[in-house]
Amino acid sequence: MRQVYVNGDYLPETEARVSIFDRGFLFADGVYEVTLVLDGRLVDFSSHMARLRRSLGELEMPFSLRDENLLEIHRELIERNEVSEGLVYLQVTRGAADRDFIYPKEPTPNTVVLFTQKKSIVDSPLAVHGQHVVTLDDLRWRRCDIKTVQLLYPSMAKMQAKSQGADDAWLVKDGFITEGSSSNAFIVTIDGKIVTRDLSVDILQGITREAVLLYAGNVQLRLEERPFTVEEIENATEAFSTSASGLVNPVVSINGKPIGAGKPGSITADLRQIYVERSRASAI
Ligand code: PDD
Numbered sequence: 116m117r118q119v120y121v122n123g124d125y126l127p128e129t130e131a132r133v134s135i136f137d138r139g140f141l142f143a144d145g146v147y148e149v150t151l152v153l154d155g156r157l158v159d160f161s162s163h164m165a166r167l168r169r170s171l172g173e174l175e176m177p178f179s180l181r182d183e184n185l186l187e188i189h190r191e192l193i194e195r196n197e198v199s200e201g202l203v204y205l206q207v208t209r210g211a212a213d214r215d216f217i218y219p220k221e222p223t224p225n226t227v228v229l230f231t232q233k234k235s236i237v238d239s240p241l242a243v244h245g246q247h248v249v250t251l252d253d254l255r256w257r258r259c260d261i262k263t264v265q266l267l268y269p270s271m272a273k274m275q276a277k278s279q280g281a282d283d284a285w286l287v288k289d290g291f292i293t294e295g296s297s298s299n300a301f302i303v304t305i306d307g308k309i310v311t312r313d314l315s316v317d318i319l320q321g322i323t324r325e326a327v328l329l330y331a332g333n334v335q336l337r338l339e340e341r342p343f344t345v346e347e348i349e350n351a352t353e354a355f356s357t358s359a360s361g362l363v364n365p366v367v368s369i370n371g372k373p374i375g376a377g378k379p380g381s382i383t384a385d386l387r388q389i390y391v392e393r394s395r396a397s398a399i
Contacts, residue, residue, distance in 0.1 A: 118195040120188050120229040125195065128230065137226050139208030142216075143265035145226070146170035147206040150189065151236065151359040153391075155199050156398035157189055158359070162322045166262060167207070173261045176209050177222045186399075192231050201233040202360055206264060236362060237391055245367030245379045246282040246356070250345055251275060253286035253293045253317075260316045269296040283356070285369070291342035293317045298356035298364070299324040302348055302374075303382050310347070313340040323357040323390070330389045336382070345369065353380030355387075363387035 121131040139145035148167050151158040164182045171178050189203050210223030255268045272284040273296045284296045293312060294300050299321040301311045309331055314320050328338055348354055352375040354366040363386045365379035 134211035145208030298358035
């Protein structure tokens with residue numbers, strides 16, 4: 116049985132317990148990170164921890180565990196669960212307190228849970244065949260830069276996409292794509308530029324997004340960080356999404372219209388390969 120971490124203990128998943136008064140449960144007052152594991156090692160761990168600190172800071176949530184402690188817990192779980200490839204999920208909430216919209220006056224101990232998911236991520240059918248996406252209104256709250264656990268709208272969006280026979284939804288705000296339901300969105304223009312939305316409160320600053328921009332720059336691809344429209348996607352030669360769980364994942368149609376040749380593009384494939392190679396080389 117899977118071993119999980121909860122507030123200092125490693126336990127079989129069926130024995131882990133969290134209070135019904137946990138503010139994560141009652142108010143979605145919590146933040147999370149999902150870190151990729153390749154060859155039993157963590158990819159971009161320090162970037163994930165930096166983003167965690169930023170999310171905590173934006174919510175003024177005290178948290179005493181240090182990155183070294185968190186690294187140790189991640190590694191312990193990878194080892195105990197024999198994860199060679201997959202993900203580690205980390206969630207920190209403000210802890211348990213009698214239900215009140217106001218944050219507790221005296222800080223409560225955080226609830227910290229971690230668990231692993233074994234998964235074949237590099238070899239994925241979506242990477243071979245490409246994703247079909249549909250666009251939906253971005254009805255999320257206005258602080259999408261904070262990685263909170265309130266994921267109901269992304270979940271609804273994904274369900275709506277599935278019900279339309281698609282793999283995922285790309286979200287649209289004021290006529291421009293913000294991001295995917297759980298990934299950042301990219302296109303490759305006809306003149307070979309890689310375009311993704313610039314950082315703001317409208318999107319999550321994806322760790323994979325950052326790495327891919329860096330690697331793309333290293334191989335002299337031209338980059339543009341700016342909002343883009345659905346029409347630009349229809350006229351793009353390629354499109355892809357990035358996330359810890361999907362890596363660099365081709366998108367082959369939008370709202371039923373093929374993008375470029377309607378199959379995964381070569382720039383996307385190259386970026387995926389570079390991303391996997393560099394991630395394997397730098398994982399800790
Ligand atoms: N989601 N945008 C959103 C809204 C996300 O939820 C995610 C990640 C990303 C990509 O971020 P990163 O490259 O750091 O994984 C962008 C994770 C994987 C999840 O919720 O499972």
